[in-house]
Structure formats: C-alpha cells, structure tokens
Amino acid sequence: MGGITSLTRMWLTRSVNPFLFRNEWDPQLPFAGCSQLGLYIHIPFCRQICHFCPYCKVLYEKERCERYVDALLEEIDLVGRQAEGKKQVTSLYFGGGTPALVADRLGEILSRTERYFTITQGIGVELHPENVTPPVLEALKEAGVTKLSIGVQSFRPKFQSVLGRSAVDGAELARALAAVPFETVSMDFIFALPGQTFEDLRSDIDAAFALGANHVAIYPFIDFTFTDSRVPAMPNGEKRRLLDRITAYCLGKGYVRTSIWTFSSRKGAVYSSMTRTNFLGFGCSAATLLEEQFKINTFSVEAYCQRLAAGQLPTALTLRFSRRQRMVYYLFWAAYGTRVDPREFEAFFGEKLEKQYGLELKLAQALGYLEVRDGTYVMTPKGAFTYHYYENFYTLSYIDKMWGILRKEAFPGEIRL
Structure with a gap:
C-alpha cells in the first residue's frame, strides 16, 4: 500500500x-495575499467517543473546554492581526468533536473571527443528531451560522449497532429543521459497511431529503489503525458496485454532484470544509494550507493551551512544499470536487x-x-x-x-x- x-x-x-514534515513553527503566516482563503475551527470535545471516528477528540469537561476556547480566541488574535485591515475569506467551518458543546460561546468565537476576517460564503457547523434541537439551532442561527452538517451515519438500526451509535429520531429531526431553517442542511452517511446494500443506502438518502436535508455526504468507511473499530472492510469489487449504483441513483433523481461523495437536491446547497485552494486552521489538529506550506497543529489539548499561553502558535509540524508537491496537493483536492479547471x-x-x-x-x-x-x-x-x-x-x-x-x-x- x-x-x-x-x-x-x-x-x-x-x-x-518524500513529503517532509518538520517540528517547525512560524510566528508569521503569509496568508494576506492568498486568494480563495477559507477558515476552519476545530472543537475536539465529545460527550462520548465513537470508536470508528479518527478525528482529534476528547471527552467533554466544562472547565477544560472553557480553557480551550480561551486559547482558541488567543490563536485567532495571533494570526488575525498579522494582516492589515480585514482579510476577505470564502467561508468558515466548525468541525469536531462536537461544536454544539460550545454553542454558548459560538457568538464570541465568531465575533473574534470577524474582527479580522470578512466571510463571504457562509458559516458551517457539524452537529451530532442529538444536538439538532430548536434551542441549539436558534443559538447557531443567531450567531450567524448558515450551514449545518449532521453526522447521522445511518438511519438503519443494524448499522447504528455496528457503529456504536444510538437511534436517530427522524420525526424530531424533521421538526427541528423545519422550525429553524438554514441555507444548507447536509447529512453525513457511511458506506461500505459489512453487509450494506444499495437498498440500505438508498433508504438513508431518501430519508435524509424527506426529513429536511438538501445535501448528503456518503463517505466510505476507512479502517484507521489507531481507532478501536473492529468493523471489517468491504471488498473493493463490492464497494465499486455500491458506489456506482448510488451515484447513478442520485444523478437519476436529478441531484447535483458536488464532490466524489456529495450530492445536493438543489444548486447552491454546498457543504465542504476541504475543497479550498488555501485555508487557515484554528484549534487542536487543525491544518493550514498556504501557497508554499502546509501546517498542522498539535493534537494535545493541554499542549495547545500551554503554547498559546506563552504567546506562540501551536503548530506541531510544517511541510515546505516544492513547487511540484504543491501542484500535486492542489490537483488532489481539485479532483475531490470531480473536476479540474485548467484556467x-x-x-x-x-x-x-x-x-x-x-x-x-x-x-x-x-x-x-x-x-x-x-x-x-x-x-x-x-x-x-x-x-x-x-x-x-x-x-x-x-x-x-x-x-x-x-x-x-x-x-x-x-x-x-
């Protein structure tokens, strides 16, 4: 492999x-001249840890979370004030973890971000289905959020059991989304689970659009070596047939393909925190991609807070691209959107x-x-x-x-x- x-x-x-990542950090980030710059903020806290999830996350503790948000605001300050005036950016996405756990401070985080950046294409937040309630949605909307991504993974009990997830109340989900509408409502699903069929995935996609989604993401199950997951991998031939059938089904329904894994029921309903030419990442494990370098922050909440308390950026590793390496990275993520524009x-x-x-x-x-x-x-x-x-x-x-x-x-x- x-x-x-x-x-x-x-x-x-x-x-x-090779791609060489070194333990280096730069006090100044050359983002002022970057076009099509996006922002990402990582909130690593969860009420419970899903065994299949590879992302940086820790169990929620209120005091620890408050310290983390304080450090996050400091990181935004350290980076944001490096540019003269307000820098125009395309979008801001919150991922996790469970960003809804900081809903009471989301307005403060956004206010600090908008002190330095003008966001032109909306703000997105990832949500656990349990957090999709009118009070949480109202708080997000009041803070300026325009896009939601709900990590359903599957509506079907047999796969919820495989993934260690609890049942999703579709009726409650639909009521909450109808009561507090958003520009984009995306629902995430995992495909290539053992025994999963086209009918299983089609049922999930149909349910998502019926319950209020206008965008779905169908991500393949990947067995990371460091997770506790014991889910066996689906054979490639079976996976190919499943992906081809679900793609044909979505296109046949008139849905717009917005990336390898995503489809929307109307043009303009888009949710993607990855397919940007340049981006700044804030928080534990967040990555920053600029014209000549790629950076990734420490995964440790404690080290992150300590580094920022000392007035230093929490960069763990830096890759200085060769020109060809940067081209390959650019093309990889452009291809993720299913098209590459030579212009x-x-x-x-x-x-x-x-x-x-x-x-x-x-x-x-x-x-x-x-x-x-x-x-x-x-x-x-x-x-x-x-x-x-x-x-x-x-x-x-x-x-x-x-x-x-x-x-x-x-x-x-x-x-x-």
Missing part, C-alpha cells in the same frame, strides 16, 4: 524526495496545466477516467471510483501514519511521508 502511494508521489512530483490552475501557478501534466491527462482520458466539458476536465464514474481507491491508499499510508503519531506526541520531531 505504501509502495503504491510512494510510486505515485514520485511520478507526479518528478522527485524521489484556475494557471491562475494559481502561472503555468498551464497541460504543460505540467499533459501526459497524465491524456492517459486518464484514454483509460476513461476523465472527459473534457467546456474546457474543464470532469471525472467519469470510473474515474471517481479510481480516485476513491487512491484516496484510500493515501489515507492509510499518509494520514493514518501522521495522525497516529500526533495522537501520541504533541510535537514530534519529524515525519517523512
């Missing part, structure tokens, strides 16, 4: 050099996409992975599954290794990927 990702990396970067690539890098990767693009078209529509490279269903296949390798070879180390060491010395 690591061999496949290493060979692909060497081919696309035209170099044998946008040229605007970002000042070079033509076909000059850099013409051979690869021709090969992908010949193999049936891509087709050209109005000057844009668009993924076919075959290409989408191949992307999923490689993303799975990438996740287990790169992300699994990095996150596994960061869960044990607050500030590791160096990681080569």
Whole structure:
C-alpha cells in the first residue's frame, strides 16, 4: 500500500524526495495575499467517543473546554492581526468533536473571527443528531451560522449497532429543521459497511431529503489503525458496485454532484470544509494550507493551551512544499470536487496545466477516467471510483501514519511521508 502511494508521489512530483514534515513553527503566516482563503475551527470535545471516528477528540469537561476556547480566541488574535485591515475569506467551518458543546460561546468565537476576517460564503457547523434541537439551532442561527452538517451515519438500526451509535429520531429531526431553517442542511452517511446494500443506502438518502436535508455526504468507511473499530472492510469489487449504483441513483433523481461523495437536491446547497485552494486552521489538529506550506497543529489539548499561553502558535509540524508537491496537493483536492479547471490552475501557478501534466491527462482520458466539458476536465464514474481507491491508499499510508503519531506526541520531531 505504501509502495503504491510512494510510486505515485514520485511520478507526479518528478522527485524521489518524500513529503517532509518538520517540528517547525512560524510566528508569521503569509496568508494576506492568498486568494480563495477559507477558515476552519476545530472543537475536539465529545460527550462520548465513537470508536470508528479518527478525528482529534476528547471527552467533554466544562472547565477544560472553557480553557480551550480561551486559547482558541488567543490563536485567532495571533494570526488575525498579522494582516492589515480585514482579510476577505470564502467561508468558515466548525468541525469536531462536537461544536454544539460550545454553542454558548459560538457568538464570541465568531465575533473574534470577524474582527479580522470578512466571510463571504457562509458559516458551517457539524452537529451530532442529538444536538439538532430548536434551542441549539436558534443559538447557531443567531450567531450567524448558515450551514449545518449532521453526522447521522445511518438511519438503519443494524448499522447504528455496528457503529456504536444510538437511534436517530427522524420525526424530531424533521421538526427541528423545519422550525429553524438554514441555507444548507447536509447529512453525513457511511458506506461500505459489512453487509450494506444499495437498498440500505438508498433508504438513508431518501430519508435524509424527506426529513429536511438538501445535501448528503456518503463517505466510505476507512479502517484507521489507531481507532478501536473492529468493523471489517468491504471488498473493493463490492464497494465499486455500491458506489456506482448510488451515484447513478442520485444523478437519476436529478441531484447535483458536488464532490466524489456529495450530492445536493438543489444548486447552491454546498457543504465542504476541504475543497479550498488555501485555508487557515484554528484549534487542536487543525491544518493550514498556504501557497508554499502546509501546517498542522498539535493534537494535545493541554499542549495547545500551554503554547498559546506563552504567546506562540501551536503548530506541531510544517511541510515546505516544492513547487511540484504543491501542484500535486492542489490537483488532489481539485479532483475531490470531480473536476479540474485548467484556467484556475494557471491562475494559481502561472503555468498551464497541460504543460505540467499533459501526459497524465491524456492517459486518464484514454483509460476513461476523465472527459473534457467546456474546457474543464470532469471525472467519469470510473474515474471517481479510481480516485476513491487512491484516496484510500493515501489515507492509510499518509494520514493514518501522521495522525497516529500526533495522537501520541504533541510535537514530534519529524515525519517523512
């Protein structure tokens, strides 16, 4: 598995050099000139820990959470005041963990953020189904939230049991969403669970749209080595058939495909905290992607708070991109949105996409992975599954290794990927 990702990396970067993450932090972040800049804020607290979840999270304790939010405000100050005037950004997404656990301070966090940034395309928050109640939704809306992502995972009891999740009351969910409407209501589901069929997924998707969602995300189950999950992986052939059928079903219903895993019932209903050209991340484990570097914060809540109490940014690791590495990273996440626009690539890098990767693009078209529509490279269903296949390798070879180390060491010395 690591061999496949290493060979692909060497081919696309035209170099044998790995991605080298070092224990370095910079007091100044060069984001002022970045276009299409997004923001992400991580809230790591949960009432209970889901065994399948790989993200940075800890059990909720009120005093610890309050200290964390205080440190988060300090991080926003340290970064935000580096730019002259207010920097325009596309969006702000809160992830976790369970961001609703800081609902009473969300207005304060947003007020601090908007002191330095002008958000143009909305604010999104991830929610556990149990938090989808009128009081919580009203508090979020009053704070300025415009988009919700609800982590349902499955409405079906047999898969809730597999995932260790409690039943979701669909009627209560629908009542709350109808009482407090939002611009985008997304519901997340996991596919490729053992024994899962097309009918199971179709039922979940139909239920989501019937209950008030206008966007669904259908993420593949990935067995991270550091989680406590014992869910067996679905064979690739079965996974391919399942993804193809659910894609055909959604497109047949007239839904808009907004990324590899996401579909919306109307144009403009979008929820994605990942597909941005540049972004600043705040909070434990949050990543920052800029034109020439990638940074990731410490996963330790205590180390995070201590670092900020000393007036320093909580960066655990920094990757200084070579130009080709940055191109590969750009193309990986552009492809996640199922299309790559050569004009946008040229605007970002000042070079033509076909000059850099013409051979690869021709090969992908010949193999049936891509087709050209109005000057844009668009993924076919075959290409989408191949992307999923490689993303799975990438996740287990790169992300699994990095996150596994960061869960044990607050500030590791160096990681080569």
